[in-house]
Amino acid sequence: MIYVHQIAAVSPQRDLLVETIDEVNESVNNILKVVEPPYEGIPLSILRRMGKAVRMGVGAALPLIKNTTVPLNGIVIGTANGGMEDCIKFLNQVIEFEEGTLTPTNFVQSTPNAIAAQLSLLSSNKGYNITHVNRGLAFENALLDVWMLLKENPSHTYLLGGVEEISSYNYNIDHLANWFKDEEVSNKKLYHSTSKGTLSGEGAAMFIVNNDPQDAIAKIDALHLMHAEDVSEVKSQLIHFLNKHLGKGELVDVFLSGESGDIRFVSFFQNCEHHMKDSTIARFKHLTGDFATVSALSLNIACQVVNKNILPDHLIKINRHKHSVNTVLIYNLHKGVQHSFMLVRK
């Protein structure tokens, strides 16, 4: 069990819990790019050199670190690719200058651990520092790491986060690999789409977490991650997860599904939904697009939903609304094989 005390996100929406569909920012050419904040608090000279992933991650996290009244014991980040733009910029130099004399800035910025490293530097944090990069379960492993850290050190407080950027390069690569739609589909009509592929997205979500229930926004009660290609296996894991973590007679109020508009994977979500007969079924990827650490953004949404007891209509697929939302179960799926469940409570 982990208590969440502060949350922040840089996402394609000004606020991830947008009230009405009219206020939802629309995708352009199948891409949902982040709305970047002014990044106050990052020295301009440093900000200028930051790639987008580092900028989003540091920009979302620094204000939280500054607001935290207890000392921070470590920084745990999940990102599949880190600074992809810098990475390919450096690669382009390598090829175009035939391995000639190159400048190191892009190289240093491109390593996935640059986000956690910059955060430790800017906050002078000499504690635990790590970056998990296991593609669609990078953020879940970061969360699992923090869960273990808080069992090992019950009085500690950690920064947990997930970050991913879109660059034209990783869009090209993932598009060539058939992960994005060929025809243009608006995010507002994402779930009506019957073709293969999804929309590309990006973002950063940061959380200050510890074991202290006092004044917490939400608590993360359970996590399960798995590698599976079979629908029935995911369903049996879901049943096992619910039996293990729900009290007798207890129900999940909202099942927050990572449905992505990709016809090839609809059956995974349908099977889980069929089992969640008493829960309101909600979706979030029309707000975020899809990317490896999008589950970090879904966790931000779930924390807000239980904290504010609001579930905007445009998120709802099937309404079995009860008077209040106390439990949210997030199910995410990345590229057909990496699955996760996260149980969030008030």
Next chain:
Amino acid sequence: MSRIVVTGIGVITALGDSAAANRAALKDGQCGISFLELFPSRYSETLRFGEVKISNEQLKQKFDITDKGVTRTSLLAIHAFEEAIEDSGLTKEQLASYDTALIGANTVGGMCLTDELYHDANNDTEGSEYISSYDIGSVNLYMQKRYNIKGIGNTINTACSSSANAIMYGARLIQHGLAQRAIVGGADSLAKFTINGFNSLHILSPEICRPFDIDRQGLNLGEGAAFLVLEKEEEVISKKPYVVLSGYCNASDAFHPSSLSDEGDGPYLAMQGAVQFAGLNTSDIDFVNAHGTGTVNNDEVESKAMSRLFETVPAFSSTKSNTGHTLGASGAVEAVYSILSLKHQELYPSLQFETAIESTGLKPLQEYIQQPVQHVMSNSFGFGGNCSSLIFSRA
């Protein structure tokens, strides 16, 4: 807490393609660093590297791999993984059970294919066979599929300390009951990306590297992979474990994106934390397998941090003078070397050393010796200030 033991090891580097071959070369003081024979680069004949002299075709043939899109990083990883599994005697059923975790680490992933990635990323192709193999996670994902591993899978990137952190993470999963056994380690292959990256930082040595020498001029990049099988001691009574993983710690230097602080706070905190975790005194450490890259910055800072921590600095050496710096693999490669030292009660020398750094006066071990060894520390420090230390002890 249960004791976590190592029940299997596997390693491939420029020194050899098994733990036995690596040990023989270390005992002999062999250096695997040379000009490039297999990997084409502008620097093939001017800079030296720890290249594994086995081609991708040979590696694929050895493991009967016909799948498309399998990169050299994955092939090296599979080589070390298979050796470790066989060594530990893990069955196919054990690999596929929900309580077997696979924790990998690397820094280049499929970016060893720099030219293919260039064309795919810039959208001037129909997509090469490697389109889904560039990211760091691709290595682990391929292995999970190939060996039908259903337990927790993860990949860690903390630059040059990546696989030391993979070892820590696996041990912690077992301690928390999230896995019964963990196969942990890392891999990296030579890539134009890293060669030119390190070259642009002016830390590649024009000669064979000379860790801890006053005239050291930088590092040689290497490639390789290593995996360890970690299990709970009480659950493997029928096996004869190599060693106990008795301590570990991760700390941040919080100083600079690509160099260590003068006083080496990160390295100091990592080493100190590992000693404390193991419940040892610093005087209990018999030997340190140092990070010792051969760069001006690392070796001086690491020496200072060791002098700060130890009243008398124990015998130490850097096997990067044998293998080159294998980046994301180095933490696991050097963990295997530390384990071999403990198993065989022997210490391997540092090569190319002549004169100590003036400010520290520390000299690495320069000859192979046999002596009682109880506790060995292995250091890994990465860009971004990511410092980790591991301690292995006699079982």
